[in-house]
Amino acid sequence: MIVFRQIGAVVLKDLLVELRSPTRLSSLFFYAFALLLMVAFASSTTDVMRRQAGGVLWIGLLLASTRSFDQSFQAEHDEGALEGLVLWPVRPVALYYGKALANALSVSVVALALLPLLIALYDVNMRGDVGQLVLGVVLGAGALAAPGTLLAGITSQARGASALLPLLLFPTVVPAVLAASRVTTLVMEGDPMGQASAWLGVVGALNLIHWTASGLLFRWVVEDA
Amino acid sequence: MSPIVASVLIATTGRIVGGWEYVWGAYGVTWVLLGGYALSLWWRRRAAPEEAP
Amino acid sequence: MKFAWEHVVGALGLVLFAVGQYQGLFVSPAEREMGDVARILYVHVPSAWLALVAFTCAFVAAAGTLFTGRKGFDALLEASSEVGVASGVLLMITGALFARPTWGVFWSWDARLTTTAILVLTFFGVVVLRSLVPDPDKRATWSAVVTIFAAINVPITYYSVDWWRSIHQMRSDAEAMSGSIRSVLMLNALAFLLLGTWLIAQRYRLARAHARAEEPLPLPREEAAS
Numbered sequence: 001m002i003v004f005r006q007i008g009a010v011v012l013k014d015l016l017v018e019l020r021s022p023t024r025l026s027s028l029f030f031y032a033f034a035l036l037l038m039v040a041f042a043s044s045t046t047d048v049m050r051r052q053a054g055g056v057l058w059i060g061l062l063l064a065s066t067r068s069f070d071q072s073f074q075a076e077h078d079e080g081a082l083e084g085l086v087l088w089p090v091r092p093v094a095l096y097y098g099k100a101l102a103n104a105l106s107v108s109v110v111a112l113a114l115l116p117l118l119i120a121l122y123d124v125n126m127r128g129d130v131g132q133l134v135l136g137v138v139l140g141a142g143a144l145a146a147p148g149t150l151l152a153g154i155t156s157q158a159r160g161a162s163a164l165l166p167l168l169l170f171p172t173v174v175p176a177v178l179a180a181s182r183v184t185t186l187v188m189e190g191d192p193m194g195q196a197s198a199w200l201g202v203v204g205a206l207n208l209i210h211w212t213a214s215g216l217l218f219r220w221v222v223e224d225a
Numbered sequence: 226m227s228p229i230v231a232s233v234l235i236a237t238t239g240r241i242v243g244g245w246e247y248v249w250g251a252y253g254v255t256w257v258l259l260g261g262y263a264l265s266l267w268w269r270r271r272a273a274p275e276e277a278p
Numbered sequence: 279m280k281f282a283w284e285h286v287v288g289a290l291g292l293v294l295f296a297v298g299q300y301q302g303l304f305v306s307p308a309e310r311e312m313g314d315v316a317r318i319l320y321v322h323v324p325s326a327w328l329a330l331v332a333f334t335c336a337f338v339a340a341a342g343t344l345f346t347g348r349k350g351f352d353a354l355l356e357a358s359s360e361v362g363v364a365s366g367v368l369l370m371i372t373g374a375l376f377a378r379p380t381w382g383v384f385w386s387w388d389a390r391l392t393t394t395a396i397l398v399l400t401f402f403g404v405v406v407l408r409s410l411v412p413d414p415d416k417r418a419t420w421s422a423v424v425t426i427f428a429a430i431n432v433p434i435t436y437y438s439v440d441w442w443r444s445i446h447q448m449r450s451d452a453e454a455m456s457g458s459i460r461s462v463l464m465l466n467a468l469a470f471l472l473l474g475t476w477l478i479a480q481r482y483r484l485a486r487a488h489a490r491a492e493e494p495l496p497l498p499r500e501e502a503a504s
């Protein structure tokens with residue numbers, strides 16, 4: 001189907017732009033990493049740090065990815081390309097899913113790169129299932145990217161509204177951040193009561209809801225762009 | 226009222242005694258907020274452009 | 279000037295409000311367990327209902343904007359989101375003032391409180407967003423999209439947080455109410471809703487006035503005729 005090809009094309013375009021000058025990916029990484037470091041400095045004991053590790057990861061990813069989502073539309077706006085993309089027969093749905101997938105991929109890659117650093121710096125005794133950890137990270141990234149891309153589509157078009165994205169995004173992703181950090185923390189602690197898979201289910205459900213809803217709503221974000 | 230007296234009163238009568246400062250605080254905030262918002266609406270409507278009939 | 283029906287509603291609401299507040303403060307007896315502090319419920323619960331009504335109004339208006347595009351819905355969204363934020367803030371402050379003497383803490387992260395805080399925050403975001411978008415059509419569409427988003431978010435936030443908190447021990451907050459307390463509460467609730475209707479109606483008119491001022495001027499007659 002044409003739509004899937006269009007989605008693929010948009011994902012490829014965004015990834016190629018990123019690979020040519022990986023400023024977005026690297027600043028996403030370093031912003032989140034800086035936050036990890038700072039919370040470590042602010043923590044009183046190693047035990048406190050260890051227990052907070054999962055949550056801190058997601059706070060860092062959330063803050064860093066907010067800027068990244070906004071920037072993902074920057075390329076389009078700088079050259080007036082958004083209008084061009086919408087006029088040329090790329091359906092808004094394809095544009096949305098393409099961008100959101102590229103964003104989810106970026107956040108996942110950064111998160112996976114941060115994990116070993118987090119485990120090392122926060123003295124985490126990694127006892128749980130690594131597969132669950134990775135799955136939780138990837139799903140969490142998706143649950144951030146889906147609403148983030150939709151809302152960034154709005155704020156990037158409104159002049160001066162980039163600062164608004166955190167205010168709009170954070171309330172929306174509270175369930176996602178909550179569930180994803182639960183998974184991460186539980187797995188890192190060894191998950192004695194086997195709750196991690198339940199929370200994984202929550203993140204999965206959130207992905208389902210957000211990817212569907214945002215895909216449906218996006219056409220209103222770019223009409224008469 | 227000191228915490229000790231309050232605890233004794235709760236233990237003997239089975240209910241929280243006093244707390245009027247919280248009550249007045251809550252009612253006061255209600256009046257100020259609702260009244261203030263209504264006032265702001267009135268100001269803004271005065272400053273608003275003429276409305277068509 | 280056209281007859282503004284909301285002034286009748288507002289006047290009635292004001293009268294009921296005065297009576298209800300007086301009753302709540304001085305006439306109604308102190309509650310069995312919570313004592314005089316329970317009087318806060320006469321402002322806390324009605325503001326919660328008003329916030330609920332305002333936010334529901336906003337959701338309906340948002341759907342109306344997206345599916346019909348009529349300007350009236352946008353003005354209603356503007357009005358009800360602002361009134362919703364105001365009553366939401368009131369709800370949270372009075373709630374904190376009630377919680378402190380009764381449960382010892384100003385705030386707890388249970389599902390209801392967390393979802394409420396998030397909802398108020400979201401609508402505050404809608405109000406700010408509207409102030410940043412000069413184009414009326416985009417403003418209407420985008421704030422409607424964000425509002426719909428918020429609507430979807432309410433149940434999933436509630437259930438996620440509820441589940442999270444159920445793992446930790448949470449105090450129950452069942453409140454049995456006697457008859458006389460219930461009637462004073464209903465009186466205040468009605469007063470709040472009437473006043474709230476007046477506020478939304480007034481804000482709605484303001485929104486429409488602004489929208490009309492934004493419309494482009496009509497073409498001069500000669501140009502249109504030629």
